[in-house]
Amino acid sequence: MNINELIFRNLKKNLKNYYLYVFALIFSAALYFAFVTLQYDPSMDQTKGSIKGAAAIRTASILLVAIVSIFLLYANSIFIKRRSKEIGLFQLIGMTKSKIFRILSMENFILYFGSLMVGIFLGFSVSKLIIMILFKITGVEAIATLQFSVQALIQTLVVFGVIYCFIMLMNYAFIKRQTILSLFRTISMTEGKVKKVSFLEMFIGITGLILIIIGYYLSSKLFEGDFTTMNELFLVMTIILASVIIGTYLLYKGSVRFILNIIRKQKNGYLNINEVLSLSSIMFRMKSNALLLTIITVVSALAIGLLSLSYISYYSAEKMAENYVPNDFSFANQKDAVQFKEALQANKMKFSEKIVDVIQVDVNIKQILETGLEGMNFDPNVMTLPVISDQDVKDIDLSATEVLFSGFSDLLQKFMSLKDSGPIELKGQHEIIPQNYIGLNKDTIVSTYFTNGGLPTAIVDKTVYKRLKHDINPDIQKESTIYIGIDMKDSATIEKANEIFQKMKFSDNRENDSRLETSNNQKQNMGLIMFIVGFLGLTFLITSGCILYFKQMDESEDEKPNYTILRKLGFTEGDLLKGIQAKQIFNFGIPLVIGLFHSYFAVQSGWFLFGSEVWTPMIIVMVLYTALYSIFGILSVFYYKKVIKDAL
Amino acid sequence: MHILEAVKIHKSYGTKFNKQEVLKGVDIRIQQGEFVSIMGASGSGKTTLLNVLSSIDKISNGTIKIEGKEISSMKEKQLAEFRKHHLGFIFQEYNLLDTLTVKENILLPLSITKTPKKEAEQKFTTLAKELGIYELKDKYPNEISGGQKQRTSAARAFIHEPSIIFADEPTGALDSKSASDLLNKLSELNQTRKATIIMVTHDPVAASYCSRVIFIKDGQIYTQLNKGEETRQTFFHDIMRTQGVLGGVQHEHQ
Ligand SMILES: Nc1ncnc2c1ncn2[C@@H]1O[C@H](COP(=O)(O)OP(=O)(O)OP(=O)(O)O)[C@@H](O)[C@H]1O
Ligand SMILES: [Mg+2]
Numbered sequence: 096m097n098i099n100e101l102i103f104r105n106l107k108k109n110l111k112n113y114y115l116y117v118f119a120l121i122f123s124a125a126l127y128f129a130f131v132t133l134q135y136d137p138s139m140d141q142t143k144g145s146i147k148g149a150a151a152i153r154t155a156s157i158l159l160v161a162i163v164s165i166f167l168l169y170a171n172s173i174f175i176k177r178r179s180k181e182i183g184l185f186q187l188i189g190m191t192k193s194k195i196f197r198i199l200s201m202e203n204f205i206l207y208f209g210s211l212m213v214g215i216f217l218g219f220s221v222s223k224l225i226i227m228i229l230f231k232i233t234g235v236e237a238i239a240t241l242q243f244s245v246q247a248l249i250q251t252l253v254v255f256g257v258i259y260c261f262i263m264l265m266n267y268a269f270i271k272r273q274t275i276l277s278l279f280r281t282i283s284m285t286e287g288k289v290k291k292v293s294f295l296e297m298f299i300g301i302t303g304l305i306l307i308i309i310g311y312y313l314s315s316k317l318f319e320g321d322f323t324t325m326n327e328l329f330l331v332m333t334i335i336l337a338s339v340i341i342g343t344y345l346l347y348k349g350s351v352r353f354i355l356n357i358i359r360k361q362k363n364g365y366l367n368i369n370e371v372l373s374l375s376s377i378m379f380r381m382k383s384n385a386l387l388l389t390i391i392t393v394v395s396a397l398a399i400g401l402l403s404l405s406y407i408s409y410y411s412a413e414k415m416a417e418n419y420v421p422n423d424f425s426f427a428n429q430k431d432a433v434q435f436k437e438a439l440q441a442n443k444m445k446f447s448e449k450i451v452d453v454i455q456v457d458v459n460i461k462q463i464l465e466t467g468l469e470g471m472n473f474d475p476n477v478m479t480l481p482v483i484s485d486q487d488v489k490d491i492d493l494s495a496t497e498v499l500f501s502g503f504s505d506l507l508q509k510f511m512s513l514k515d516s517g518p519i520e521l522k523g524q525h526e527i528i529p530q531n532y533i534g535l536n537k538d539t540i541v542s543t544y545f546t547n548g549g550l551p552t553a554i555v556d557k558t559v560y561k562r563l564k565h566d567i568n569p570d571i572q573k574e575s576t577i578y579i580g581i582d583m584k585d586s587a588t589i590e591k592a593n594e595i596f597q598k599m600k601f602s603d604n605r606e607n608d609s610r611l612e613t614s615n616n617q618k619q620n621m622g623l624i625m626f627i628v629g630f631l632g633l634t635f636l637i638t639s640g641c642i643l644y645f646k647q648m649d650e651s652e653d654e655k656p657n658y659t660i661l662r663k664l665g666f667t668e669g670d671l672l673k674g675i676q677a678k679q680i681f682n683f684g685i686p687l688v689i690g691l692f693h694s695y696f697a698v699q700s701g702w703f704l705f706g707s708e709v710w711t712p713m714i715i716v717m718v719l720y721t722a723l724y725s726i727f728g729i730l731s732v733f734y735y736k737k738v739i740k741d742a743l
Numbered sequence: 744m745h746i747l748e749a750v751k752i753h754k755s756y757g758t759k760f761n762k763q764e765v766l767k768g769v770d771i772r773i774q775q776g777e778f779v780s781i782m783g784a785s786g787s788g789k790t791t792l793l794n795v796l797s798s799i800d801k802i803s804n805g806t807i808k809i810e811g812k813e814i815s816s817m818k819e820k821q822l823a824e825f826r827k828h829h830l831g832f833i834f835q836e837y838n839l840l841d842t843l844t845v846k847e848n849i850l851l852p853l854s855i856t857k858t859p860k861k862e863a864e865q866k867f868t869t870l871a872k873e874l875g876i877y878e879l880k881d882k883y884p885n886e887i888s889g890g891q892k893q894r895t896s897a898a899r900a901f902i903h904e905p906s907i908i909f910a911d912e913p914t915g916a917l918d919s920k921s922a923s924d925l926l927n928k929l930s931e932l933n934q935t936r937k938a939t940i941i942m943v944t945h946d947p948v949a950a951s952y953c954s955r956v957i958f959i960k961d962g963q964i965y966t967q968l969n970k971g972e973e974t975r976q977t978f979f980h981d982i983m984r985t986q987g988v989l990g991g992v993q994h995e996h997q
Contacts, residue, residue, distance in 0.1 A: 363864065364867070365853070371842070387887050437754065663838065665827030
């Protein structure tokens with residue numbers, strides 16, 4: 096029999112063994128190709144261009160490559176393990192390792208690139224569906240037409256070609272490492288001994304726990320103002336990530352094993368059927384479990400965290416728009432405002448108007464700052480703030496020495512928290528007016544045009560305002576000093592008014608704004624990010640679910656003889672299934688719970704950078720994730736059920 | 744009273760078109776408290792017979808009654824219940840759980856019957872010491888030898904003191920000392936507890952411990968030998984002679 100014949104016979108005989116691997120391949124290829132097709136599609140330019148999402152898409156595609164590689168390498172590792180016996184046999188009949196490697200590589204090549212082609216075809220078919228979903232989210236009205244992109248094809252082939260090389264390397268290392276004996280034995284090697292309850296293990300576990308707690312603690316401090324320079328922030332984020340990931344691994348490796356060990360020790364050899372199927376089986380594979388559980392936990396946490404954050408921003412888009420545009424329509428350009436009002440009147444739409452006189456003044460706020468501002472582009476001695484008179488604000492009347500701040504974004508507050516009160520100085524061209532800062536109001540009064548993107552507005556007494564206005568510093572003034580806010584009387588007419596606003600083609604330097612438009616833009620921006628993150632999140636979910644599921648399939652095949660024995664001894668299928676359920680609650684539940692914890696702390700540390708609502712969107716995401724993830728757990732139980740049934 | 748009664752049992756493997764009939768109408772009656780061994784050439788259907796008698800495998804035709812109850816028509820769940828409480832097995836392929844230590848493997852049947860822990864511990868210690876595997880109690884099956892596995896498997900079959908023990912070549916991987924220890928243990932269980940034992944073996948020495956030997960050939964009962972009042976020595980020679988007539992398998996495992 097020559098080599099080619101051997102390859103084909105092997106391929107045919109092993110086809111049943113291969114289906115997991117083939118599935119993993121097709122799935123990954125389809126996913127990746129669909130994503131890359133979108134990346135290169137001209138119809139994406141509108142969404143990409145409007146928010147420079149190209150960078151986001153590129154980052155996402157790198158992450159995709161990473162997760163796909165992990166997935167394929169894992170699938171391959173199971174696969175080669177399954178065939179270790181066969182490899183051992185080849186060796187036994189005198190084949191050299193390099194010859195075996197060549198056979199495996201050829202065989203793998205046919206399979207790999209065959210599946211890749213199928214995957215690419217599938218990916219192309221679903222990409223149209225995906226782009227339609229994207230357009231729906233971002234509100235882009237375009238017809239999804241997709242061309243087969245040669246560029247996408249080449250990129251996919253290159254990426255998967257590289258992964259193939261890695262797989263070959265892995266197989267090569269595997270074959271090189273094994274002796275005939277160990278090849279026969281891989282399947283039944285124990286990874287966890289019950290003998291030693293080691294102090295070291297306990298120590299490792301506790302270290303892991305401490306690392307996680309440190310990570311959580313740092314994350315809660317991350318934006319509290321303790322770390323203010325960008326370099327510090329970046330460093331701390333890296334530390335958090337590292338300590339949580341390493342901590343998780345050590346936790347699994349040390350304490351889970353330690354606790355299981357104690358439980359098992361206590362049983363003193365007297366295990367009931369549930370414990371036989373869960374406890375001992377988990378411990379038997381503890382080493383590979385620790386790594387795998389860590390990967391799953393981190394990937395889940397990442398997915399939940401990202402999905403939560405992006406959903407938070409989508410969810411809060413309207414709130415943000417209110418922050419930027421305090422009225423339905425805001426104008427800094429009086430001519431434009433007049434035009435717009437005329438147009439509204441011509442359409443018989445009722446509205447109310449608010450006019451606020453705004454000047455820019457340098458303010459020294461050093462005394463009321465809680466923290467320093469190192470690393471930010473602000474000098475606390477001369478911060479340029481918009482100033483208005485208390486006359487223009489309803490329900491506020493200040494004395495000649497008082498200043499009230501109003502409208503402050505969450506983000507700014509995190510970086511620049513202010514004391515409750517204290518002395519500040521308003522600097523005119525010639526004179527400096529010392530004042531008493533008396534507090535901070537939440538409402539925004541003038542638009543971002545005046546607030547320099549979210550700084551507070553200072554409200555002063557009308558006499559002080561007059562003095563400031565006479566002593567104005569012309570260098571820092573905006574072109575306009577009048578804010579005009581227009582609110583529609585009937586909220587049902589806002590949409591129509593917005594259409595008129597858009598048609599009038601005002602200049603684009605943020606003088607004038609429509610709140611609805613801002614909110615929509617916000618959604619559109621976030622929509623693409625949310626879509627990308629959602630795509631990644633779902634991919635992470637599916638791959639981590641699949642990896643766990645594969646692992647369970649693999650385990651169940653390994654343990655099939657055990658089920659046979661147990662059933663011979665008189666345990667029913669139901670008895671066995673109960674034990675399996677306990678095991679699956681551990682295998683799927685623990686990474687999920689710890690992943691939820693991780694993502695909870697991650698979201699808590701930085702949600703305010705993304706939006707103004709946190710609980711509702713976060714909980715929705717978490718519940719949905721848990722539900723989808725559980726499907727894999729349930730599927731695996733069904734698979735076990737089948738294996739147990741076939742066992743006798 | 745017959746504890747086990749099999750009438751005209753047939754068993755065939757394979758598909759309709761490619762059928763291999765392994766048991767061709769076997770009749771067996773076994774009394775309460777008997778120690779019976781089954782002998783025959785390799786591939787003659789001994790393991791198959793044991794499997795169907797012990798309800799692990801289904802017969803194609805015929806009836807099997809244990810304690811008067813027809814098991815060939817029992818539900819899977821009832822059968823499992825029955826096996827758990829009344830049967831003990833020593834399998835040809837040892838059949839130990841590789842995820843459990845020796846001790847955990849042995850104690851498995853006791854956890855079903857909810858035996859108190861202390862009693863279980865005591866039973867284990869005595870039995871394991873008798874079979875010479877006490878020192879191995881915390882090892883995993885892949886860390887012990889074939890003979891040690893076999894003794895572990897035997898300990899598991901005995902520990903819950905079942906009323907019928909099925910043993911498939913229980914001494915196949917043992918040296919003569921361990922083998923006679925195990926056989927003595929079986930005899931003791933048979934005499935003191937009145938446990939019924941059905942054992943498959945190739946070894947005439949092992950068979951001579953029994954009260955009756957059944958010879959199988961080509962899926963049918965060829966002949967039977969009763970020990971009666973004979974000594975073990977003369978019974979051994981009878982067995983040897985019959986085996987010789989049956990066709991040379993006597994030295995297959997030596
Ligand atoms: N699951 C099976 N499927 C098909 N044929 C089987 C199966 N099990 C056993 N056989 C066939 O039935 C016949 C009897 O097998 P069995 O295992 O009962 O032999 P045995 O007498 O126990 O032999 P040994 O002394 O070698 O253990 C053999 O020819 C075997 O090939
Ligand atoms: Mg046999």
